[in-house]
Amino acid sequence: MIPAHLNFAHLKRCVSILTVLEAKGVTTPLTKRGDQLFGPCPLHGGDNPNAFVISLSKNLWRCFTGCDAGGDVVELVRRLYGKNYRQTAAFLATLAATEPTSQTASSLQPLKKSFRPFTARLHLNASVPWLRQKRITPTTARRFEVGAYQGGGFLKECIAVRLHDLDGHPIGYAGRCLDTNQVKQYGKWKFPPGLPKNKILYNFHRIKSWHRKGVLVVECPWGVMRLAQLNIPAVALLGIHLSAVQNDLLEKISPVVLMLDGDRAGQEATVRIRSALEPYTKVYTITLPSGLDPDDLSDEALSSVTRHFLF
């Protein structure tokens, strides 16, 4: 029995062709005509602007020149990364966990245009056991506008985390889902539909004036908050992929200290991100013991592993 979150039918619905290309760092411009996007083929690497066609409504792709092949997201990942089916399922599941949940293949569109910031402020409970377990104090939670959401809808049963654009304007909330069934099905995090996640660097607006001595980069907002309690400037990628925008911001800061999760995905991402940033700035990496995230560490451990790099 394949676990629900590794089920291909589910993954094909959840992950768009565009997300796979973005994750791979494919930046070639795509032209939209009706329901289709056209561009050079990212697989065989030609420069014919009409070689590669994506159907947005069907979430399918086809290369009409060099590859003369096509298929769905599964086939695209297999060809782009040379992964087998099991690895492909695991990879798509990590992308699905960061994909806006209400987006289905039938409503797929280029993300940026459809997103409307949600600027209203929600009433959140900052004094909840889940945050205490993460050792995030109510004061920090209120400062970061984080807490349990008691209403229904998209953030039901979630710890909500307010998101801001790079200038600090609120744009909505992400939800860390606490319902185990939903986590199994959709992953831990929920993001607002259409959120241009690749244009966000979580907490950047708060640290941009005081990162002279460098910045810590983690995957999740919890790591950022834990480090903030120790007066250490940090940002979160909201996942394991470094977008072009995030890359541009980080390459101007020195040093950049990568402290991603201590799982395989985090370690592989560390290698990738390090090599992307290293030509431009000083990069250090902190490897956490297998299975540990930054927010699993004690305050003492966090400050001792980070201190050498920033101060």
Ligand SMILES: [Zn+2]
């Ligand atoms: Zn091709």
